[in-house]
Amino acid sequence: MAINTLSQLAVYSLVVGFIMTFVVITGFAYTTLLERKLLARLQHRVGPNRAGYIPIPTRGGKERKLLGGFMQPAADAVKLFFKEDMTPVMVDKWTYFLAPIITVIPAIFILAVIPWAGFVPYITPEGRDYFAIAPGINVGVLFILAITSISVYGVVLAGWSSNSKYAILGGIRASAQMISYELAMGLTVLVPVMLANSMDLGVIVEGQRGMWYLFLQPIAALVFWIAALAELQRAPFDLLEAEQELSAGFTVEYSSMRFGMFFLAEYMKMIIFCALFAVFFLGGYRGPFVDQVPALGFVYTALKVFLGLCVMIWIRASLPRFRYDQLMSFGWKVLLPISVVNFMIVAVMIVLVEEGVLGF
Amino acid sequence: MEGTPVQNDWYFILLFVVLSPILAAVPMLINYLLGPRKPNFIKQQTYECGVETVGDAWVQFKVQYYIYALVFVIFDIEAVFLFPVAAAYGQLPLFAIGAAVLFILLLADGLAYAWGRGVLEWV
């Protein structure tokens, strides 16, 4: 695609940004459905199957229902739009209002640097190496970590401004949890950066041409995955939601679409972290025949994200929740030392390989 | 303003600074327009297990959260220092790699000290 002037490039980025955001928001809607369906199947239930199905008449006169429940996300959204939006009198008005917005912003921001596909003719402007909204940021990995660290604010603000005991407990627990696991995540992400010699996500993907970093560095991949689950507050780290003790934690005072925004941010971040895991360890958009047909990159990214989401849901169905002291000591005494030691081992290994002591 | 591509892409991210709050606020606005509004005294109370709400929730928290945040700040700075080194890793001489490993060993020392002092025990 020929793009010559800066303003054309700006319009292009804007359009791509909107499209990708809408794709991910649609993905969010269907991730909620996937989660409910898959959880139900894992627990021998049926899951939502009423809202929308394709009736197929069979010979016995009874009709078969295909794709039961595929309109469930739309029904949920409509319900949220028509719910009463209440604001408790005791809240701190401004911060209470801002918290859902501040929660969504980081989720949208990370989308900007994720490479969704390689250089695809006709839709990637010339001069860019891969398809992303703003690929020219040379500190992509650091940018992602920085934006992730900002997402703590949504939780802190929501918890504090609600002026409810459950909310503030959930909020402060969640923020301490997020910063603890952010350390392990930051030190683990150093490993792909070191292997690819770049902080550019596209270069990291291209660096996995021969072999996925998952196989080169299984420990780093595992630590990253666990830290991502903790960042997302997914099970088994969903202490801030802990329905039985905190009654949904920092979102307890939020209703209707404001709650919906927290929900949206959480699921968008699930998709984003699956995409990041794919980029760092699963070869991103790379797969068979992607060099011949670059558009396949979108398919591979989507497949890897889908796989990651299924694993997340599977983990939620399988593992019980941590206790808070266990959670903190696991983060600081297990994950952090492992990631520090792993970083040093990788550093030494790379030197040994380069010096020819170890042959690969 | 024909800057370098790096700068341009940062400007596109600045566009997102303006657009993403709008994207987040629009559903809430639609909800505000569509949803019913019938506030009453009981409904607007803070949730507290169905009993009357006692006081506000802005109370004192334990010091441990603060210490964790302190240790976090130190390690965060360390990670930021290590990122450019990791990005340059392929072209570094042996001496430089020794310096990087020394850097992280010094901080591992700090973690060991905090661990030994029992800071990492969550009581």
Next chain:
Amino acid sequence: MTGEQFVFLAVSGLTIVAGILVVTLRNLFHAALAMMLSFLGVAGIYIMLGAGFLAAAQLLIYIGAISILIIFAIMLTRRMMQAQDTPFNSQAGAGLVTAVLSFILLVFVITRLWRNEIFDSPPEVPTAIMNQIVVQLGSDFVSPGAYVIPFIVASMLLLAALIGAVYVAWPQVEDEA
């Protein structure tokens, strides 16, 4: 007015307004949030200068870590959430003198140092260098010809800060028993 100037005015305006809010807001929690907003404006200025790494570091360290630390510190203090006393205290006079003196110093430095330079447009940096600038920084951090001594000293400083923070903030129950 070019687009760049407009963005600069918006970003610096955000920084200054947020900075004023930090010292005038009575609610400490709100003041901390305003400070985070001010840090955000500074990150924006770094981006405009083409210093992407510095901007990301600013986001990561100042907003993601130090502001969170301050918010935890506020949550730690009892009954400080709704401070009723005014933010102006008895040190206003001394503060004013310091502020005026630093302002004069800054004006002096800026006018003397860059008297002869013309800043109509930023110096052109080739794209190849711009893309490699972080890698250059990384290898400068650890090469003996450049900044390896400050790098290690920074590490020792961080270690000292960590030990000091733990020593001061952690109750020494077992030592005295």
